[in-house]
Amino acid sequence: SLCLCLSPSLSLSLSLTEVLMNTKTETSDLKWTTYSRTKSESQWEEVSGLDEENNSVRTYQICQTDGSSSQWLRSKLIERRGASQVYVELRFTMIECSSRSTHHRSCKETFNLFYYQSDTDDATATHPQWMENPYVKVDTVAADFLLRKGGEKKFNVKTLRLGPLTKRGFYLAFQAQGACMALLSVRVFFKKCPAVTRSLSVFPETVPRSLVQEAVGTCVPNAEQPGPRSRPPKMFCGEDGQWVEQPSSSCTCRAGYEASAGELECKACPAGQFKLGSGSGPCSPCPESSHTGETGAASCVCRPGYHRAFTDSLDSPCTRPPSAPRSLFPQINDTSLTLEWSEPVDSGGRSDLSYSIQCSVCVSPAGPCTACGEGVSYRPAQAGIRGRRVSLWGLRPHTTYTFTVQALNGVSALSQQGPAGESINITTGRNGENQTGRSKSSERGADEHGCRYKESNSNQVVLSDLRRATQYEVQVRAQTQAGYSSFSPAKSFRTLPDGKKTHHASRYQAFDHNIRKSNVHSRLVDFTLGDDGCLREESGRGALSIQDPELSDKNEQYLMGQGVKVYIDPFTYEDPNEAVREFAKEIDVSCVKIEEVIGAGEFGEVCRGRLRIPGKKENYVAIKTLKGGYTDKQRRDFLSEASIMGQFQHPNIIHLEGIITASCPVMIITEFMENGALDSFLRLNDGQFTPIQLVGMLRGIASGMKYLSEMSYVHRDLAARNILVNSNLVCKVSDFGLSRFLQENSSDPTYTSSLGGKIPIRWTAPEAIAFRKFTSASDVWSYGIVMWEVMSFGERPYWDMSNQDVINAIEQDYRLPPPPECPTHLHQLMLDCWQKERTARPRFTNIVSALDKLIRNPASLKITAQDGAGPSHPLLDQRSPPTPASCGSVGEWLRAIKMERYEESFLQAGYTSVQDLLRLGVTLAGHQKKILSSIQALRVQNKSPNNILY
Structure with a gap:
């Protein structure tokens, strides 16, 4: 099978790398500064060597015989060139302690990396002081591959990040304390986001100044923003040199242009197409009866003979005036006239059709004709008639008239030919003469629209020869010696399909499985005409049911x-x-x-x-x-x-x-979640978030778990490593795979219960460990552990205790203590989640409500446990904390409490106050508290730490 994953070198959004220093490219001596803590000369030695491609390179190597001495190596000043975060790539080899002929207890297989910032190149052999603070420690670097006698020769590659950088430049410093190693090359670089075009916006090359850097872009050519108050397009550059999200862009292509497939440019509309205004829409073919021969057209012009009304938009089709009305049908009653007609064959492509009546009176058939004047009345009007019927009064007897019915629409006034019309000549007679006679009960054939006319001298009529399953409309009007009345409102009915009333059974399945039948009744209508000429309706009822879809309960x-x-x-x-x-x-x-x-x-x-x-x-x-x-x-x-x-x-x-x-x-x-797993994200940003921000993260996780519990889904592996964080710090529950439990060789050990299967012990409720009983209540227990992880910025639950020790401690009702600076209310909520009886634990609904109350009352988050107070059931190892007396030496004591980075400082002097710890370079509050608590435990044993420190 072929994996479709592209290598980073083929990525279309690669970050740019700018190298600040690379010792592999140096052709002369590096001449870095060395320093030895002892009076003897520095053991760092600059030598020439060959890299893996047999190119000559300058390297530094050291092989200490005395591990108690501190050997320093410092680079020259490295200009940061505007970068706030830089990366250091180290290539080195390390000899295994057991392979050294001068093996001793202080032999180490690690070295330390520091940096020091400065606005000037002022470092000397004695300035700054060779110790942590003023130097900032980056990390203790350990080798993945160690050189052994007769073993394979491999070199190590480590990439470390340092920052934030604020001054002009910085020095790199390397500290060896018992190592035998060679520093093959050092490459210092930073990443920046390349210039990119996205969403019709151009963003410049951007150097990230923080976790994310906002970049302001401009619209591509032929694109614009909707208005003067629109915000410019923005996108965020991540510290890894990658654009981390889609831009917030308001750029759109202007009229006559459309966006390309990837929204990289605005292309002119081709000939025959147009785009009316700016916006995200594509170009469209010219409307009907219009054209354009240019590219980039914002509208299309009408073809000859076609027009747009002043009220028509430019994207409307072009239309023309209608043809003349058809089939004028006059009905004369002495000196009054009713005219009816049919619609034009061609409406001109418009729906705003109206009619006007032109009346002319002719003195003699061969003589001239003049306008009828004001003596003739029209109903409903002489012009602007929407229907197809008009009545006229006030005609003179024994007079010849010419009536012209004109059809008009919205573009008739724009036509040079004038409106089209159809004329008819009428000669009036005396009273009672020239009546339009109709035979009783006669029926006229249907016109071209399918209409049929039937007359009757009674107030009812039978309609025959109707089609089955057909919709009909019926209108009725009366006729007297004065002429015809107006038609009644239309009434509709539908004939049956087979002459029978049909019933269609329906079934609607509701959530309670009750079957409800719904009958919709139609009306079978007979029309009768009363003596007053008004329509009467006589109806019966027939049942007609509607088939409703079933709701599946699969x-x-x-x-x-x-x-x-x-x-x-x-x-x-x-x-x-x-x-x-x-x-x-x-x-x-x-x-x-x-x-x-x-x-x-x-x-x-x-x-x-x-x-x-x-x-x-x-x-x-x-x-x-x-x-x-x-x-x-x-x-x-x-x-x-x-x-x-x-x-x-x-x-x-x-x-x-x-x-x-x-x-x-x-x-x-x-x-895609830009910030990855929650535990590693918190460790990377230790101390960078306020309690209210952490509670906001916890509230999001609880909300997601509340949703899952309401769906009756049990997660079984809720932990900070299975929570993902996006660029807006929104936390989302993930990892729903059935095979999510870890294997034996995992870095996070699991415990195998008697029933088989892997269980993450540190996050799992006791009943789930003992009986494999997973419920929403066991997820609540795990959520309490997640709370502890978040408030401790990714600390490992129960630290380095073994799984069996964790199980034993929980069985003895011991619980995790509050993390440093943890609000009391939050730790109490953790203890509630860790109730032994699962029925006593809160539900996720209660947890969300409790966190909402804390968010609405931020002052409650300032209440923390006093020193020494602790919870009612703190987690204890049944042993006293490690002290210098119990460890035998300061170095062992600091290593026991994982504070070995301060070993050299403590060797020189013994300090116990926070101010003194700051002077020693212990700047992190958590580390200060950890060291002081260990010293306090020593005082409880009535032993003076100063005696041992000296």
Whole structure:
């Protein structure tokens, strides 16, 4: 099988790398500064060597015989060139302590990396002081590969990030304390986002100044913003040199231009097409009867003989005046006249048809004719008539008239030919003469519109020869010696299909499974005419039912009687592929562009890419791929996560975009979470968030879990590592795979219960460990552990205790203590989640409400546990904290409390106050508290730490 994941070098949105220093390219001596803590000369030595490509390079090497001495090496000043975060790539080798002939207890297989900022190149052999603070420690670097006698020769590559940088430049410093190593090369670089065009906006090359850097763009040529108050387009550049999200752009192509497929430019509309105004829409073909021979047209001109009315928009079709009315039908009654006519054959393509009457009187058939004048009255009007009937009064007897009926529409006034009309000559007579006679009970044939006329001298009529299953309209009017009355309002009826009344049974299935039948009655109407000429309606009733769709209750997806959606286990389907088809949308592989590999999952690689579905904006997505050579079971297990995820729709649950199963490799596509897993994100930003921000994250996680619990879904592996964070710090619950539990060689050990299966002990409720009883209540226990992880900025729960020790401690009712600076209310909520009886734990609904109250009352988050107060059931190891007396030396003591970075400072002097710790370079509040608590424990044993420190 062929993996579609592209390497970063093929990515279309690669970050730019600017190198600040690279020792591999240096051709002369580096001449870096060395320093030895002891009086002897520095053991760092600059030598020439060959790299893996046999190129000559300058390297530094050291092989200490005395591990107690501190050997320093410092670079020259490195200009930061506007970067706030830089990366240091180290290539080095390290000799294994056991392979050294002068092996001693102080031998180390690590070294320390520091940096020092300065606005001037003022570093000397004695300035700044060779110690942490003023130097800032980046990390203790350990070798992945150690050189052994007769072993394979491998070098190590480590990339470390340092910052924030604020001054002109900085020095790198390396500290060795017992190592035997060679520093092969040092490359210092920073990443910046390349100039890019997206969403019709051009963004310049941008150097990130913080976690994300806002970049302001401009519209591409022939694009514009809607108005003067529109905000300029913006996009964010991540610290890794990648544009982290789609731009917030208001740029749109102006009139006559449309966006290209990738929204990279505005292209002129081709000849024969137009775009009326600015906006996101495409060019359109010219409306009917219009054309344009130019490119970039904002409108099309009408063809000869066609027009647009002044009220018509420029994207309306061009139209023309209507043809003349047809079939004038006069009815004379002495000196009054009624004219009726049929619609024109051609309406000109418009619906605003009206009519006007022109009346002329002729003294003699051969003589001239003049306008009728004001003596003639018209009803309803002489012009602007919407119907097809007009009545005239005030005609003179024994006079010849010419009546012309003109048809007009909205463009008739624009035509040079004038409106079209049809004329008829009428000669009036005396009273009672020239009446239009009709035979009784006669029926005239249908006109071209299918209308039939039937006359009767009684007040009822029988309509015969009607078609079956046909809709009819009936209008009635009266006739007297004075002429015809107006038609009555139209009444409609429909003939039966087969002469019989038919019944269609319907069935509507509600959530309570009650069957309700609904009959919709139609009216069978007979029309009769009363003595006053008004229409009468006589009706009977006939039943007609409507077929309603059934609501499916497959697998009880909806709770009967309540309409609540519940989770459906995909493995309850006889064919699990059916669940995938039902809950996950298939996406065409052409819509997905894979850009880079960002990790590895159990089933294959995890990539970052883009998803562009027609009609929607392009979005970043995460793509899980199924590696080749899979079995049918592995494919089902892989896709089962999609069939689970596809059932959830919540802002705090990871969103499934869809799946790709029609091509290789099989993929699951989800929304992309820029900041990754919550635990590593918090560790990376230790101390950077306020309590109210942390509570906001916890509230989002609780809201997502509340949604899952209401759907009767039990997560079983709720932990900070399974919470993802996007660029807006929104936390979303993820990891719904059936095989999510970790293996034996995982970095996060699990405990195997007697019933088999892997359980993450540190996050799992006691009843789930003992009896494998997983419920929403066990998820609440896990949520309490997640709360502790968040408030401790990603600290490992129960620290380095073994799984069995954790189980024993929980059984003895010991619970985790509050993290440093943790609000008391939050720790109490954690303790509530860790109630031994699962029925005593709060529900996620209660947890969301409790967190909402804290958010509405930020002052409550300032209440923290006093020093030494602790919870009612703190987690204890049944042993006293490590002290210098119990460890035998200061170095062992600091290593026992994981504070070995301050070993050299404590060797020189013994200080116990916070001010003294600051002077020693202990600047983090958590580290100060940890060291002082250990010293306080020593005082409790009535021993002076100063005696031991000296």
